[in-house]
Amino acid sequence: MSSNDVLKAARLKRGWRSGEDAARGVSAAGREALDDPRFEVSARTWRRWESSRPGWPREDCAVALRAAFGRWPEDLGFDPPVDWIGIERRSEEPVDRRAFVSVTAAALSAGPPVPRHVDPALIGYFQEQLEGHYRADMLLGPHDLIGTVSAQYELIDRLVRAAKGETRRGLLKVGAAYAALVGWLYQDAGDLGAAAFWRGMTQEVAMRSRDAQLIGYSLVNQAQVRTDLGDGWGVVDLCEAALEAPRSLAPKVRVMAMQQQAHGASLVGDRMAVDRLLDEAAGLLNRVDDELPWGNACRRTPGYLEVQRATCYGRLGLGAEASALWTQVLDHVPMTARRDRGVYLARHAAAAAKAEEPEHAFEIGREAAQIAVETGSARMRRELTALERVMRPWHDAPVGRELAQALAPVNERE
CATH class of the missing domain: 1.20.930 (Transcription Elongation Factor S-II; Chain A)
Structure with a gap:
């Protein structure tokens, strides 16, 4: 792994969006557990802990981590030294570390569905809210929206568990769009690990919805993270997968996949592919006329394809x-x-x-x-x-x- 994904998962589950938030939260937990008002974990220390080489925390930091997350460091992605006795000090049953390797905990709520009637009108409500969130993102930026949008996703997830038939399918579709927006907000905020997690959630929910447009959109979302990671061939692979059945895709999804594949081509030094893909996308722009509530940057952004070409x-x-x-x-x-x-x-x-x-x-x-x-x-x-x-x-x-x-x-x- 390129980072300590187990610790990152625990952070996201606690609702701490950044390393700075986590450092403050663990510091507060440690001061209470250690009865030491001077105990402090710095943001720099937290960044090291979430890196691929986190080291092993001091004894007081181990206690603080335990107080904050209910787990000893060896269950949070740290490799214990041979003399570590934390396993003998646990009061709870062992935790399966494999359950925390993937950063999934933040968007999952446990428990069976609560029986309730789910009105189909909620689908339209969430779609209208989504458009407002897109506008707010342009004005406010990611930090003020992450909590709001992810909380709405969790509400949609609970409703999906209780809904049936077409209502359930409609909520899955709008839920995928919300997960994609949270992924973008994290990406814009610079947290690529959390962005990748939410892009993965987008793909999962899109697959469950059986909607070909959303599945293509989710692959493009994954490719966006790969672009920020500099993985050109990864971008190309994902976009080619999205475009495998072009006739079944709306022009908007094809435009999105082609322009993102152009970014992948630029990362591997292929100018001819960049121009070919963007020229093909330009030929489809005037056919983008769907009413899908997501992925409308190609209609909202002035000079959308010129922006991609210049980049x-x-x-x-x-x-x-x-x-x-x-x-x-x-x-x-x-x-x-x-x-x-x-x-x-x-x-x-x-x-x-x-x-x-x-x-x-x-x-x-x-x-x-x-x-x-x-x-x-x-x-x-x-x-x-x-x-x-x-x-x-x-x-x-x-x-x-x-x-x-x-x-x-x-x-x-x-």
């Missing part, structure tokens, strides 16, 4: 071509779409740097940095980190020092 060209190192495309795209992005605008500006700045235009890159990057500070977007911070890498040849020049000064407030938030 792919930037990855391919085509600085001048990417920069020209970003100039066109940004002319049509409304000022209200602050986070998208900030991400696009950061990518534009990186493209300008690759085109050997460091002063232009600095001017664009400075505006992106201001938006990053205002919004706290992890996605934007990642793009600005990429800009810093591209600007390294000028780090000792005045423009490089000015960029470092402009990015300092962004880096302080990490």
Whole structure:
């Protein structure tokens, strides 16, 4: 595993969305269990614990973890030293570690369904709420919405267990859309582990709904996480799977799969495939006319496919071509779409740097940095980190020092 997924699962189950939340929660549990008002677990320590090499916690930290999660460290993804006696100190029956390897606990509620009548009108209600959440995401960002949307998913999950027939199937469909949105919110917040978990939930619920459109959409969702992980062939595999039966797919789902596959192609250095896939997707855009409540970025986002092409060209190192495309795209992005605008500006700045235009890159990057500070977007911070890498040849020049000064407030938030 690339991270301590067992500990991450326990964190998500407790409702702690970030390492900082978990560090505060375990600190509070430890102060009470140890009767030590000075006990503290730092966010830096928690990040190490969730890494692929978490080490072994001190005795007082082990007690705090036990107090917070009801499990000793060896059941939370840590490898115990030979002299560890935690197993002799347990008061509860052993926990099957295999049950926690996959990050599933956060979205699952235990117990049999409670018998109740489930009104079919609830399907429409949740669909209307979903559209509102999409709009709120553009205005608020992920952190203020994760709790609300995931709680609604859990309510839908409980209703699915009690519903029957077409009502149950309809709730499964809307539940998959909610799980996909939570996955996106976590991805935007920079927690790729939680994003991958919720993308997995999306795929599970889509499969249960037997809906071909949702199954294709869920595969594209999985591919988005693979894109952020830099796994180009993984992206291609998932998108090709989504497109195996194109005639059964709505044009919107085909557009989504093709543009995401283009990102995978850019990660493996295949420009011809990037252009072919995006050109094919462009030919389908005017046929997107369904009423499905999810996946409507291709209709909402100005210059949707130009955004994808510019991003792919930037990855391919085509600085001048990417920069020209970003100039066109940004002319049509409304000022209200602050986070998208900030991400696009950061990518534009990186493209300008690759085109050997460091002063232009600095001017664009400075505006992106201001938006990053205002919004706290992890996605934007990642793009600005990429800009810093591209600007390294000028780090000792005045423009490089000015960029470092402009990015300092962004880096302080990490």
